Amino acid sequence: MKRVLVSGGAGYIGSHVTVELINAGYDVVVADNMSNCDLTCFEGVKKITGRDDIPFIEMDCCDDAAVADLFSKYRIDAVIHFAAFKAVGESVAEPVKYYRNNLDSFLNILEAAKTHGGCNVLFSSSATVYGETDKLPVTEESPRQPATSPYGNTKQICEDILRDVVKAAAGYDAMEPGADRKGVVKGIALRYFNPIGAHPSALIGELPRGVPNNLVPYITQTAIGKRECLSIFGNDYPTPDGTCLRDYIDVVDLAKAHVAAVGRMLDGKMEESYEIFNIGTGRPVSVLELVNAFEKVNGLKLNYRFAPRRAGDTTAIWADPMRANRELGWKAERTLEETLASAWAWEKHIAGK
Numbered sequence: 001m002k003r004v005l006v007s008g009g010a011g012y013i014g015s016h017v018t019v020e021l022i023n024a025g026y027d028v029v030v031a032d033n034m035s036n037c038d039l040t041c042f043e044g045v046k047k048i049t050g051r052d053d054i055p056f057i058e059m060d061c062c063d064d065a066a067v068a069d070l071f072s073k074y075r076i077d078a079v080i081h082f083a084a085f086k087a088v089g090e091s092v093a094e095p096v097k098y099y100r101n102n103l104d105s106f107l108n109i110l111e112a113a114k115t116h117g118g119c120n121v122l123f124s125s126s127a128t129v130y131g132e133t134d135k136l137p138v139t140e141e142s143p144r145q146p147a148t149s150p151y152g153n154t155k156q157i158c159e160d161i162l163r164d165v166v167k168a169a170a171g172y173d174a175m176e177p178g179a180d181r182k183g184v185v186k187g188i189a190l191r192y193f194n195p196i197g198a199h200p201s202a203l204i205g206e207l208p209r210g211v212p213n214n215l216v217p218y219i220t221q222t223a224i225g226k227r228e229c230l231s232i233f234g235n236d237y238p239t240p241d242g243t244c245l246r247d248y249i250d251v252v253d254l255a256k257a258h259v260a261a262v263g264r265m266l267d268g269k270m271e272e273s274y275e276i277f278n279i280g281t282g283r284p285v286s287v288l289e290l291v292n293a294f295e296k297v298n299g300l301k302l303n304y305r306f307a308p309r310r311a312g313d314t315t316a317i318w319a320d321p322m323r324a325n326r327e328l329g330w331k332a333e334r335t336l337e338e339t340l341a342s343a344w345a346w347e348k349h350i351a352g353k
């Protein structure tokens, strides 16, 4: 059985990916330093899968000795690397913390992968690399824009690091048959659009620390009474209803894209040694449409008001997901309504209601 290391596997996306990997028959090792989560989601993963034996290693991927140790202990066939900080605003205030953490952890993983004979590495990237563009939807060929935050920059830099590491390893292809190919790394970067929602069991979901930055957790916290009022940032954008357009991708659909990508790597189906895929629905949804859909599907009224634009927000971005649809045989399936109902069920679950 193939084994996948999920770094940052106790977090929001990592926990959903762990569930889908186990459902697909993989052995999974979870590593997490618990810097932005507690054991809630990992316990949820165990309940959903009925598996009490998933190895969980509390460790920081910035600790090179700990990463090397992990690779010595387990034969790892593929790594899905989530372990990174992700708060855009905080990254602007504390760039060194972001560069140190997000780059060191990835470099340690890549180094250990190489030392232990190479493996397949899937990097969790973001649509943030596309920046502001009016050529929509974006394809993987759309040019990346200079990052507007250190967080966004770490996504671009890590994509480039993975590309270069793969390129170096590709030199092995020219070697004589039978030569030592130790260290070959193949890589996939998945560029996520806006992941939202929770597992249908409501046993795992997003657990923001403090005031949520993202739209859907802010909505669910407002609906449950933790926040007084949602501010919709800007209603004077050049969009049909004046609010920003995004491509909201269900977290379970997103998790399934990881399983498809890992399968592609492990089954030797990659066309290039480094590949990039957009993971989105291809459907633009405005903030106002999302709020209305949330109210309708959950039968409640949300307290919201229009507020000034938020600095750094892109007017509109959505994916052309055709490459992922075609090459990974993957497609987003859950409706926006199902996803928003799952987000609300999760919020109620964590509130004990």
Ligand code: UDP
Binding pocket: 194, 213, 214, 215, 216, 218, 230, 231, 232, 233, 234, 244, 245, 246, 287, 310, 313
């Ligand atoms: N948004 C909002 N109020 C909030 C949080 C977000 O109006 O409290 C809007 C934000 O301006 C953007 C969209 O919701 O248009 C998605 O924002 P989010 O932070 O979830 O993701 P982003 O696309 O910025 O990565």
